[in-house]
Amino acid sequence: MTLEMKKAETAKMIEENRAQAGIFTLLGRTLEYEADEAFLELLRTTLREPLAEAGVELPDDLLHGPSAEVLEHLAVEFTGLFVAPGAISPYASVFETGAMAQEPSSRVNHWYTEAGFEFRRMLSGEFPDHVGTMLGFVAALYSAEADCLERGDDVAAEETKVRRERFLLEEVGGWVPGWCRIAASVAGHPFYERMLDLTGRVLWEELSMIAPPRRLRELSDLNARRPARLESSPEFRKASGL
Amino acid sequence: MNKHFPVSRRGFLKLGGSTAAIAGSLGATRLHAMEQDQGGKDFSPVTGKERQAVPYTCMVCNIEDGGIAYIEDGRIVKLEGNPDHPGNRGKLCAKGNSGFLHVYDPDRIMTPLLRTGKRGESKWKRISYDEATTILASKLREVIDRSIKENDPAIRNEIVFKWGRNRTGGAVHRFMHAMGSNAMVNHTNICESSKKVGLEPSWGPDIESCDWTNTKYALVFGANVLETAYFHNPNAQRLVDGVVGNKAKLVYFDPRMGNTAALADEWFAPYPGTDGAIALAIAQVIMNEKLYDDAFIRTWTNVTPEQLIEHLKPYTPEFAEKESGVPAKDIRRIAREFATTKPATTFSYRGPAKHVYGSYQEAAIHMLNVITGNVEKKGGYCLPRGMNFNQPSPKPPAAKVPSALGAPPQYPLASHAVSTHMPYQIMKGEEKVAVYMTYYDNPVYTYPSSHVWDALLKDEKLIPFYCSFSPYMSETAELADLIIPDTTYLERNDPESMPSDLRPWLGIRQQVIKPLGGTQEWRDTIIQTMHKVDPDGSLGMKQYFAFKNGEEWVRAQFDGIPGLKEDGGYDYLKKHGVWPKYGSVDPVTAKIVDKNGEEVQPEFGLHMKELSAADMDGATIADNGAIKKGGKTIGVRINGKNMAGFGTPSGKIELWKASYVKYGFNPLPVYKRLASRDKKPDELVLTTFKVNVHTQSRTASLKYLAELYHKNPAWINPKTAAARGIKDGDLIRVTSSVGYMVTRAHVTEGIHPDVVAISTACGHSAYGRLAQLKQKEKVAEWALGGDPDIDHNVWWDDKGVHPNSIIKLAVDPIGGSQGWYDTVITVTKAQAGDKYGDVKSSLEVSIKDYEETLRFAYTGDIHKANHKEVQIDWDHLPEPHVGAGH
Amino acid sequence: MFEYMNFHIAPWGWELSVYFFLIGTAGMAYALATAPVMFGGRFEALRPLQLPGLVLAFVIVLICGPLLIHDLGQPMRFLYPILYFHWTSPLSWGSLFLLMFAACVVLFWWFDRAGNTAPLKPLAIIGSLLGLSMPLYTGNDLMVQTTREVWATPWIPVLFVVLSVTSGAAALAVIGMIRKTDDADASKILHAVMLSGVATTLFLFLGLLLSFLYGSEEMQLGWHILNDQFAMQVWLLTLVVGILAPLALLVRPDIGRRPQILAVAGIASLIGAYAFREVILVAGQLPQLYY
Amino acid sequence: MPIGLQAEPSAGVAGKKRWAMVIDLRRCIGCMACVAACKAEYDVPLGVWRTIVKVKDTGQYPNTKRHFLPRLCNHCDNPPCVRNCPTEATYKHEEGYVLQRYERCIACRTCMAACPYNARHVLPNSRTRVKIGGVVDKCTFCEHRVSNNLVPACVQTCLGRSRIFGDLNDPNSEVHKLVGGMPTVTLKSEKGTKPQVYYIKPAQQIVNQIYSPPESYAAKSDAEAFYRHNKGRQFFGGVL
Secondary structure, three states: OOHHHHHHHHHHHHHHHHHHHHHHHHHHHHHHOOOOHHHHHHHHOOOHHHHHHOOOOOOHHHHHOOHHHHHHHHHHHHHHHHHOOOOOOOEHHHHHHOOOOOHHHHHHHHHHHHOOOOOOOOOOOOOOOEHHHHHHHHHHHHHHHHHHHHHOOHHHHHHHHHHHHHHHHHHHOOOHHHHHHHHHHHOOOHHHHHHHHHHHHHHHHHHHHHOOHHHHHHHHHHHOOOOOOOOOOOOHHHHOOO | OOOOOOOOHHHHHHHHHHHHHHHHHHOOOOOOOOOOEOOOOOEOOOOOOEOEEEEEEOOOOOOOOEEEEEEEOOEEEEEEEOOOOOOOOOOOOHHHHHHHHHOOOOOEOOOOEEEOOOOOOOOEEEOOHHHHHHHHHHHHHHHHHHHHHOOOHHHHHHEEEEEOOOOOOOHHHHHHHHHOOOOEEOOHHHHOHHHHHHHHHHHOOOOOEEOHHHOOEEEEEOOOOOOOOOOHHHHHHHHHHHHHHOOOEEEEEOOEOOHHHHHOOEEEOOOOOOHHHHHHHHHHHHHHOOOOOHHHHHHHEOOOHHHHHHHHOOOOHHHHHHHHOOOHHHHHHHHHHHHHOOOEEEEEOHHHHOOOOHHHHHHHHHHHHHHOOOEOOOOOEEOOOOOOOOOOOOOOOOOOOOOOOOOOOOOOOOOOOOHHHHHHHHHOOOOOOOEEEEEOOOHHHHOOOOHHHHHHHHOOOOOOEEEEOOOEOOOOHHHOOEEOOOOOOOEEEEEEOOOOOOOOOEEEEEEOOOOHHHOOOHHHHHHHHHHHHOOOOOOOOHHHHOOOOHHHHHHHHHHOOOOOHHHOHHHHHHHHOEEOOOOEEOOOOOOEEOOOOOEOOOOOOHHHOEOOHHHHOOOEEOOOOEEEEOOEEEEEEEOOEEEOOOOOOOOOEOOOOHHHHHOOOOOOOOOOOOHHHHOOOOOEEEEEEOOOOOOOOOOOOOHHHHHHOOOOOEEEOHHHHHHOOOOOOOEEEEEOOOEEEEEEEEEOOOEOOOEEEEEOOOOOOOOHHHHHOHHHHOHHHHHOOOOHHHHHHOOOOOOOOOOHHHOOOOEOOOOOOEOOOOEEEEEEEOOOOOOOOOEEEOHHHHHHHHHHHHOOOOOOHHHHHHOOOOOOOHHHOOOOOOOOOO | OOOOOOOOOOOOOHHHHHHHHHHHHHHHHHHHHHHHHHHOHHHHHHHHHHHHHHHHHHHHHHHHHHHHHHHOOOHHHOOHHHHOOOOOOHHHHHHHHHHHHHHHHHHHHHHHHHOOOOOHHHHHHHHHHHHHHHHHHHHHHHHOOOOOOOOOOOHHHHHHHHHHHHHHHHHHHHHHHHHOOOOHHHHHHHHHHHHHHHHHHHHHHHHHHHHHHHOOHHHHHHHHHHHHHOHHHHHHHHHHHHHHHHHHHHOOHHHHOOHHHHHHHHHHHHHHHHHHHHHHHHHHHHHHOOO | OOOOOOOOOOOOOOOOOOEEEEEEOOOOOOOOHHHHHHHHHHOOOOOOOOOEEEEEEEOOOOOOEEEEEEEOOOOOOOOHHHHHOOOOOEEEOOOOOEEEOOOOOOOOOHHHHHOOOOOEEEOOOOOOOOOOOOOEEEOOOOHHHHOOOEOOHHHHHOOOOOEEEEEOOOOOOHHHHHHHHOOEEOOOHHHOOOOOEEEEOOOHHHHHHHHOOOOOHHHHHHHHHHHHHHOOOOOOOOOO
């Protein structure tokens, strides 16, 4: 491979990583917080067409309504869907254990600290294992990879890539696509319904690229899982009194 | 053979043989078996690792037991009683054991919510605590500004704070007084206020503390001590110790057979609202048969035995039998037993008190202890012991203008107010509300005719702004404009003391874990709010909230407690949970013992404690012996001794209550026949009850408790049911004047034939998925974010039907208690089209009930007719004025 | 508080009664199928049923393995009873025997096909003994539950063996009729086996009836529950269909030996053998369900 | 030694421990604290119980009575469940506990069939915290606590001090004194199990009453709901 080719290849990879980072940032941002003025503006302008191409037709009221009203409306939908009691909890811990802030939450947080990030909440009631934050982490890893490539640090880039793929497979793949499906089915507003649907599709696409077919089938089963399956734990032995 | 001790080996053996047989009866040795420890440590059953232990004070119910929370990886996994706690002695009840489930429940409200749709439409927008307190502060500031502008301090009473459970150690009062509002509405009149008003004028405190352990005879009226009542856990432990350990006799009166009836030696089911008649008849027998304690009555009360004998004349056991259905011969026998068995005590709770005229019934029961001289004796009927803690200085002065909200002036004796009247006062335009705040309160579920509260809170004209501090979406919180969630009780700071033992204690509620997910305890919210109401301190309010956070506030409070500092102060409490440490709980006897195994005795005879010279300095002695200082009675002089006496104006027990007669009520305990006693033959009396595994409304979401008790069919006697063609489990319609409910019949031998009893523990229409069994209905919506255990293993399919909205408002004109057990109903088989869970009630009828119940108040027309025997100037009763007595 | 707040499931369900029934049938089918090899002589008449018998046994083993494994809460650990063999547990022995029995079935068929006759006789003997041990151990499974009085009787293994004997013969009779390999001598043998089996079952049924009625409180409660919830299984399926009907059909040898009659009697007795096991399994568990 | 056990019966054997519980029925007030404490201690899922208190009302108004009977594994000295286990997953400990090795259990439920006390259950796979499921579970006498010199969780929280725990072989222990000095009964001792949970002292008739199937609609409808819920689930024995 010539140097030129390699350079072109790298440039392509950088571009791709940046694009992926952009998508995941968008998805993470959508799920993590209510839309604000700036985000709405982006949706109406820059993001409108690409989103439409990705299958997300933005609803009319979002595109044309007075922005204060639209934002208020979206905030209410967001709260009803993800925050208020009885909502679809966006936390891995709740999904896995039924309780907030349990072990999965610490586990996910560990991923962040290992990669050099620190979780800081903006509002109360937020935990590191929020779907949006986790997608944001994927985005951050993509852009970190791009940065490494730009620096020419292939080793670090590879490390980041491995971390991202492992994170996706171990922490995200097993539940987020299924969660997106159910959340989309009860979303009151078409914007969230479509964005959740998009998130599910993007993730699945991503997972199909990095997971071998067998693992993918497993993930597919996991996402359909009900009831939650227990894996045997190494603590089995102790618990039996020996 | 040893010449000094000429006993043969044979002789030794013989001695050994005979002593072996009697070894048990030779008595104790200092050597004790190495028994297992009762608690104080905990280990994970899975990993075997020791768990971190943090003491706290429970608040699942109001008894405030001491506990230890066990933490694994920063998460609370288990709760246990604090073994150093003299009240609950290391044990928690089922509710206390399950309380940790509140903390991580995904149905908990974790961020302030601002309403966006119509009230009750469940449309919310999440906001930050900062935004939320800004909104609240601006609403409060509007009222304060208006008050300043119009120069009318009364306007500040439009800031209203209502609580159902206020364990803040005075923080609510500090908050409200700082803003100049007196509009604080409690919940006591749905709880036990007439008991308090029966007791307070009699001897000072609002409750008795029975020495169950050492008693020989316990006469209990309508207080299901072993399941609920006040001090469920501590009292139940001691009652069992008394009945089983000390062979005390337990006689129990309750129209329904609860677990206390199960342990009782004798259970009687009186007609609801007739406990007073029984108590008066018992008193009559004791007095007539000269079984009373003459010296005690003459020395320590403001009546003479002769006066009592005269007063009690009409209350013969035969009369009591006619009223209550309890046989006269049993009443006579019990009277004799009670008077001659020493020590003895009574205990009473909601059974007698929660009726119109419940205060009389309570006073009658109290009198039994007085005439038999069992007051403040070991094994008797004692004064409650608690510890005081003040708010840290500087303290805001009390607000200037009294508020009549929930404390109408027609009830001057109701020292614990009449909160049930609040919605009607507002609806009738008598009182105005600008900002309404609630704390641990769920009246839409817990109040009589609860639909009235629903109507009130939905009306934005009557309640322009409503802020709830609930961490759970209760039936009431659903109607709020703004929810600023408090933390659960395991993540907050409070000082605590409760008379749950005869040795006073002080406890701490502390943040066992940091408030989950950055939520904040209510104290923090209040500090922030007040800093925004008065940002520059110009209103003079900010100074009272110069704390960094809730913990600092509470620390300042503890710093003011004498004696605590020497033992290590706040940090001591953080480490041990309770102060002082009297000793340790003996695992075999449960007595609190010192290092040598001797019991640490509580102090008895508090009323006879002599006053010190310092106390007497500047005191004057009135004609009746009352020792007065600064306008208050601090003791009483008897036989030349200055003693502490009782908390009454005369320093003695006032069986004859001047305060009662002032408003035309009988100064001595009497029995007043209730309307429910005169029901038609086909009618029944509806009573409600709590169960041992649930509180009023907050525990239906705890899975362990919901599994144990999740539905509340109506208890009905087999004879009563048969007469109506009702079989066990039939769908029935229970109709009162307010409305009807459709539930199922629980045909049981454990209830009076004229009574139907429905538990208030079940039938939520809010409070998370489990309380409503939502996870069974809308799987898709509720499946995610659920405990897999709850999502898949909930096997019951009945959440019960709540009875409160068909219960009629009717309050005791003296103590202000809601007459929970005065509602007359009819019970029929369900009609065509009736569905299980149907409830219908009428707002109009409830408003009429309010008007009707006011007629019983001392200002009403029924009052005089019911008190013909009272000799006063009926034309010149005191004018009602707001704030009198409250 | 109401009187009950907790409930229990009955630990063993239909999977077990189906298994008991099938594996018993398989054991005896094997014994009959290999009888010509084992005894020769007049059992040679059964030779045409050898292959169907083996196939039946094999198919049943193929069904029973997964059925048993599915019934476990930890199916992946199905080999544990052998790995952690506990000699006082009939289940451990049963698992071992089941495996060995399956091996015998396969090996017998294999050697027979390969024309290697030398190992056939020992395999026939061992396999038949193992086959017999199938109903025996399933019966023991119940019998050793000493705290369940309905089960804790040595009659149970005997009953199960007798039921299996009938079932094995009945299954072969049905197959024989379908495949029209009817042979008067074979029918004679099957008839004799079935008749004696069903007749013994009748006596055992009556004996069990007596021990239910005259037994301990638990036995009587078991009987009460059976009559309450399982009356059809007890009276119709077990007694009428499973015992009396075949007995009536078989009692006269001249009629009973007709292949069709034999097959009908066989089907009836198979139904009865299943129902009887289910009845026993249920009756043994339910009296203590609310304990 | 009864065959098939891993440890010999230790009741009354000098030099050995024999943990036992005495339940003083006069002191049981049916508060259910033990049930909640046990569920919390082990994250016991809904629908199964390691310990429970049975309630029964008897008599006719106004002479109605209510009886409680706390129930848990009897930690038999001669446990029928242990002998039958095909994998030795359930075993008898030297000090008398009957314990379960989850890593060995295949959930064949033979032990459940063997236990005359219904003290065993299959753990559902859906649980909150502890990742052990699909195996048979039972009361362990809180072995992890007792070996750390603590009483079991149910004893710890027992309001009436109805549950008393200790070493039966220690002549100075409370349980030894109670078993020796009070009239006690054990449940179904005629089954030869040598149960080590002693009761002070229920009338036989009450014990029988408590064992009887639910009679009231309230309980029967719960039973129906329970069996309806379990229908079609694995391990459901097909009742109702």
